[in-house]
Amino acid sequence: MTEPTPTPREGTRLDPWYGSYAQRAHQMRASEIRALFAVASRPEVVSLAGGMPFIGGLPLEELGEMTRRIIVEQGEVALQYGSGQGDESLREKILDVMALEGIQAHPDDVVVTTGSQQALDLVTTVFIDPGDVIVAEAPSYVGALGVFRAHEADVVHVPMDAEGLIPEALEQTLARLKAAGKRVKFLYTVPNFHNPGGVTLTLERRPRILEICASYGVLVLEDNPYGLLGFDRDPLPAMRSMSPEGVIYLGSFSKTFAPGYRVGWAVAPHAVREKLVLASEAAILSPSNASQMAIATYLEHFDWQGQIKKFQVQYRERRDAMISSLGEHIPEASWNVPDGGFYVWVKLPEGLDAKSMLPRAVTARVAYVAGSAFYIDGSGTDHMRLSYCFPTPDRIREGVRRLATVVDSELETVRIFGNPGGAREGTVDFPAPDIF
Amino acid sequence: MTEPTPTPREGTRLDPWYGSYAQRAHQMRASEIRALFAVASRPEVVSLAGGMPFIGGLPLEELGEMTRRIIVEQGEVALQYGSGQGDESLREKILDVMALEGIQAHPDDVVVTTGSQQALDLVTTVFIDPGDVIVAEAPSYVGALGVFRAHEADVVHVPMDAEGLIPEALEQTLARLKAAGKRVKFLYTVPNFHNPGGVTLTLERRPRILEICASYGVLVLEDNPYGLLGFDRDPLPAMRSMSPEGVIYLGSFSKTFAPGYRVGWAVAPHAVREKLVLASEAAILSPSNASQMAIATYLEHFDWQGQIKKFQVQYRERRDAMISSLGEHIPEASWNVPDGGFYVWVKLPEGLDAKSMLPRAVTARVAYVAGSAFYIDGSGTDHMRLSYCFPTPDRIREGVRRLATVVDSELETVRIFGNPGGAREGTVDFPAPDIF
Numbered sequence: 001m002t003e004p005t006p007t008p009r010e011g012t013r014l015d016p017w018y019g020s021y022a023q024r025a026h027q028m029r030a031s032e033i034r035a036l037f038a039v040a041s042r043p044e045v046v047s048l049a050g051g052m053p054f055i056g057g058l059p060l061e062e063l064g065e066m067t068r069r070i071i072v073e074q075g076e077v078a079l080q081y082g083s084g085q086g087d088e089s090l091r092e093k094i095l096d097v098m099a100l101e102g103i104q105a106h107p108d109d110v111v112v113t114t115g116s117q118q119a120l121d122l123v124t125t126v127f128i129d130p131g132d133v134i135v136a137e138a139p140s141y142v143g144a145l146g147v148f149r150a151h152e153a154d155v156v157h158v159p160m161d162a163e164g165l166i167p168e169a170l171e172q173t174l175a176r177l178k179a180a181g182k183r184v185k186f187l188y189t190v191p192n193f194h195n196p197g198g199v200t201l202t203l204e205r206r207p208r209i210l211e212i213c214a215s216y217g218v219l220v221l222e223d224n225p226y227g228l229l230g231f232d233r234d235p236l237p238a239m240r241s242m243s244p245e246g247v248i249y250l251g252s253f254s255k256t257f258a259p260g261y262r263v264g265w266a267v268a269p270h271a272v273r274e275k276l277v278l279a280s281e282a283a284i285l286s287p288s289n290a291s292q293m294a295i296a297t298y299l300e301h302f303d304w305q306g307q308i309k310k311f312q313v314q315y316r317e318r319r320d321a322m323i324s325s326l327g328e329h330i331p332e333a334s335w336n337v338p339d340g341g342f343y344v345w346v347k348l349p350e351g352l353d354a355k356s357m358l359p360r361a362v363t364a365r366v367a368y369v370a371g372s373a374f375y376i377d378g379s380g381t382d383h384m385r386l387s388y389c390f391p392t393p394d395r396i397r398e399g400v401r402r403l404a405t406v407v408d409s410e411l412e413t414v415r416i417f418g419n420p421g422g423a424r425e426g427t428v429d430f431p432a433p434d435i436f
Numbered sequence: 437m438t439e440p441t442p443t444p445r446e447g448t449r450l451d452p453w454y455g456s457y458a459q460r461a462h463q464m465r466a467s468e469i470r471a472l473f474a475v476a477s478r479p480e481v482v483s484l485a486g487g488m489p490f491i492g493g494l495p496l497e498e499l500g501e502m503t504r505r506i507i508v509e510q511g512e513v514a515l516q517y518g519s520g521q522g523d524e525s526l527r528e529k530i531l532d533v534m535a536l537e538g539i540q541a542h543p544d545d546v547v548v549t550t551g552s553q554q555a556l557d558l559v560t561t562v563f564i565d566p567g568d569v570i571v572a573e574a575p576s577y578v579g580a581l582g583v584f585r586a587h588e589a590d591v592v593h594v595p596m597d598a599e600g601l602i603p604e605a606l607e608q609t610l611a612r613l614k615a616a617g618k619r620v621k622f623l624y625t626v627p628n629f630h631n632p633g634g635v636t637l638t639l640e641r642r643p644r645i646l647e648i649c650a651s652y653g654v655l656v657l658e659d660n661p662y663g664l665l666g667f668d669r670d671p672l673p674a675m676r677s678m679s680p681e682g683v684i685y686l687g688s689f690s691k692t693f694a695p696g697y698r699v700g701w702a703v704a705p706h707a708v709r710e711k712l713v714l715a716s717e718a719a720i721l722s723p724s725n726a727s728q729m730a731i732a733t734y735l736e737h738f739d740w741q742g743q744i745k746k747f748q749v750q751y752r753e754r755r756d757a758m759i760s761s762l763g764e765h766i767p768e769a770s771w772n773v774p775d776g777g778f779y780v781w782v783k784l785p786e787g788l789d790a791k792s793m794l795p796r797a798v799t800a801r802v803a804y805v806a807g808s809a810f811y812i813d814g815s816g817t818d819h820m821r822l823s824y825c826f827p828t829p830d831r832i833r834e835g836v837r838r839l840a841t842v843v844d845s846e847l848e849t850v851r852i853f854g855n856p857g858g859a860r861e862g863t864v865d866f867p868a869p870d871i872f
Binding site: 014015016017018019020021022023024025028029030050052053055056058060061063064065067068069070071072075076077078079080081082114115117118121125126127128129132143146147149150185186217219245254258259260261262269270271272274275278279281282283284285286287288289290291294 | 450451452453454455456457458459460461464465466486488489491492494496497499500501503504505506507508511512513514515516517518550551553554557561562563564565568579582583585586621622653655681690694695696697698705706707708710711714715717718719720721722723724725726727730
């Protein structure tokens with residue numbers, strides 16, 4: 001009864017199919033962080049980790065009645081298979097949404113996807129062979145890095161500053177990669193209210209970035225889930241509006257309406273769009289008609305722009321709660337003040353390591369995402385991402401207070417025992433499910 | 437103003453991103469068939485092509501009220517992001533569905549997907565490197581071939597007879613591939629009411645097929661969308677029920693309930709399941725909570741088994757209409773009589789080619805799928821797949837009558853000009869969107 005259990009080495013002994021996996025699958029491993037996030041999802045924990053939107057503010061009674069009518073009156077369409085490219089009436093309404101950022105397009109240019117995550121996956125499927133280079137901001141959206149890693153891409157980060165991606169750094173990187181004979185397929189960028197960086201690419205830099213990419217023959221993948229969620233001003237023109245042939249644009253209803261329907265979209269140059277549709281049909285046949293009709297009906301009959309304005313007010317209030325709490329409780333750290341979106345990117349005081357601190361934070365009933373999730377090589381442990389989108393302002397303040405106790409205790413340890421952090425090697429985690 | 441337009445050669449001149457595509461994307465091309473199917477979807481055409489279920493029989497009033505209550509009462513969950521593996525209460529109910537085919541599993545073994553098509557894509561992502569071999573029935577489901585092709589797999593067909601996949605042929609094929617040093621990753625099989633073949637793998641053959649695969653270290657991918665739609669008897673035990681560690685099982689609600697929610701699932705050995713979840717999170721983050729809750733509530737509160745019995749009666753009546761019409765109007769052809777599912781696999785009279793005949797059929801206002809769609813090499817043009825799932829019995833009879841006029845006219849041509857068919861080279865089409 002006390003026989004020794006064999007130690008599983010990468011599943012070689014316990015997994016009979018270990019020898020059958022594709023190359024790419026060997027790096028698909030659940031990180032320890034996932035177990036941690038299972039704990040972090042308990043109600044007593046204040047999660048500043050997830051990018052879950054605050055959907056409590058939606059008019060649920062009216063939305064319920066809307067979905068009832070869709071099934072009763074158009075059920076034979078809503079419950080049936082649909083077009084691989086997506087419902088045409090939804091694609092038309094998506095044009096209205098994009099017009100707010102200056103995009104002019106035709107419904108034929110739009111491909112509806114299962115969240116914009118699927119669009120990321122399709123673009124990567126269509127463009128990336130193993131070893132191809134994707135240039136991306138440092139840091140970058142963890143879910144995009146997950147897709148790029150799953151496709152065995154070589155991700156090269158380019159730094160940002162308070163005005164977004166730095167054109168000179170991009171140009172130097174592309175020149176260096178070209179000189180090294182590397183094949184750069186696209187630039188992945190989140191220009192508005194960056195995840196996790198919180199910054200926005202200025203209007204002045206946008207054409208410059210597009211010119212640099214054009215001159216190196218590099219496609220731009222503009223991922224824009226947060227563009228309409230600015231607090232202080234109208235949205236900037238999308239990069240797609242400045243270069244229809246040089247940009248694939250990704251949009252989403254997950255942050256401006258609701259992620260539960262899983263509806264996003266891509267807008268791409270004609271020939272690319274055709275391949276995206278074929279890739280999507282191979283992957284899922286067609287997106288959900290029921291979901292698409294819910295979104296299309298919402299856009300048709302509800303004041304969706306008014307709802308976005310409400311979200312802006314709510315998120316602004318939450319950002320304010322977070323920023324003032326940080327100033328009050330963790331003044332040793334530094335951070336940017338985002339003017340839209342969901343995230344504050346916090347630099348920890350010298351000597352602290354966000355990744356090794358996380359278990360202690362969760363024990364103190366507060367969760368965040370360590371900065372290492374947003375770098376392909378697992379660097380960035382001196383940062384953490386704090387989300388203010390989901391908890392109420394009171395909960396945010398309480399979360400930051402709890403975090404402050406952990407930071408103080410870590411700083412005390414560093415003062416006594418010195419800095420154990422610096423040399424810590426970055427390890428790569430496959431993204432946990434709820435850190436969007 | 438009359439300058440010659442350059443002839444686009446694979447888009448080399450017109451597509452600025454032609455040089456950037458991944459290897460796999462170069463074969464993603466829309467076939468001429470797609471344009472044809474756009475015509476075929478007009479209401480005046482009787483489509484015997486699509487695998488769209490007959491969902492007019494669903495209780496739409498009650499389903500509408502159900503979805504209203506989900507949004508009103510549980511909207512904050514239904515409209516939010518969910519778990520990458522899928523909603524746990526749905527995964528529990530899926531066990532009840534699978535129990536009808538003798539499968540015993542744990543909710544942890546189930547991965548919910550965006551239709552079982554996504555499960556196909558995930559399994560292929562996890563197991564297939566370019567050039568790996570997948571063994572599949574001849575013919576095979578067109579949507580699976582599309583996924584396998586997109587992943588650059590080498591598909592090797594094994595023949596079926598009236599009792600399903602032929603064990604001796606499978607063994608010979610695996611032996612031959614092994615001798616040739618080929619790496620066979622899995623057997624893809626639709627054991628029940630095969631698409632397009634219409635046949636069912638007999639109970640006697642199931643353990644034999646599993647043994648052969650086990651002895652060659654080949655995983656079995658059991659795709660079972662139609663298993664509960666038999667006309668004459670209870671479902672056979674699933675292959676998964678006989679070999680939990682040797683089989684990945686795929687299920688779907690698209691044929692037994694409604695495809696519009698895009699909900700399917702995979703059941704896999706533990707270590708494989710973990711990789712499928714990671715691959716799914718990279719692809720779509722999480723399946724739609726709204727869709728999953730609709731299915732789970734339907735399974736909880738509706739007589740879903742009674743609804744399946746109604747479908748069985750309706751589809752049986754449609755099969756009977758098709759079989760009797762074929763006997764009356766196209767006696768020169770031959771076909772099987774399926775005892776479940778959606779499809780009749782028709783062998784055309786000598787000399788006829790289903791692919792070249794299709795435009796004339798659509799002109800005569802009837803559509804089908806040419807057999808070539810179901811072979812990786814585009815062979816099989818002497819067959820066509822006729823679906824009886826969607827049109828009413830009267831429309832089915834009208835469709836077969838129209839088809840008979842086309843067949844008669846083709847036969848007349850063959851009689852006068854001889855047989856132009858035999859030497860026709862098979863060409864490969866990427867699957868059209870509505871031929872499931």
